[in-house]
Amino acid sequence: MAESIKLLKKDFASDPSTSKxxxxxxxxxxxxxxxxxxxxxxxxxxxxxxxxxxxxWVDNNFLEDEGSFIICATHGAIYEPTSGLCVSGPCKGSSLKSMSFTMTKSEIVVTL
Ligand code: FES
Structure with missing residues (x-):
């Protein structure tokens, strides 16, 4: 059986928000x-x-100020939240690696 990590949906206090x-x-x-x-x-x-x-750089701080994009704190690459595609910065055109997950009523279950 594959390992998994469970995150509680209630820990996402706002939209958008992140959990590391x-x-x-x-x-x-x-x-x-x-x-x-x-x-x-x-x-x-x-x-x-x-x-x-x-x-x-700051733990669990993944979004730029307006919350519209994921940002890399090192050189400011900007990634689309829904696809992970880098749309601006030194890695433009490449994408974050997504991880597979399932959902229950109360949890996000990340499959490893
Ligand atoms: S290390 Fe992320 S933009 Fe350079």
């Missing part, structure tokens, strides 16, 4: 985040497509 989590991949600790945006959920690995760094 840790997971292991090939024995290495990584992070990901779930995004609640315009009534839907999205889950991405927390890795910029420009350099192998996390997107957030």
């Amino acid at each position: 989590f840790k997971f292991f991949e090939y024995g290495e600790e990584k992070t990901g985040f779930a995004l609640f945006y315009k009534g839907s959920y999205y889950v991405y690995k927390n890795q910029c497509q420009h350099l192998p760094v996390e997107l957030d």
Whole structure:
């Protein structure tokens, strides 16, 4: 049975909002985040497509000021929330890695 991470929907206090989590991949600790945006959920690995760094300098701070885009704190790459596509910045045209998940009434269940 595949490992999973469960996030509570009630922890997404506003729309948009995010929830960061840790997971292991090939024995290495990584992070990901779930995004609640315009009534839907999205889950991405927390890795910029420009350099192998996390997107957030301030923990769980993934959105630019207006909350319309995901932003990388290092060099300001801008990603579309719904597709993960980088639309501006040094990695324009590449996409965040999405993670598969299912939902229950109260949880987001990320499959590892
Ligand atoms: S590391 Fe993210 S834009 Fe450069």
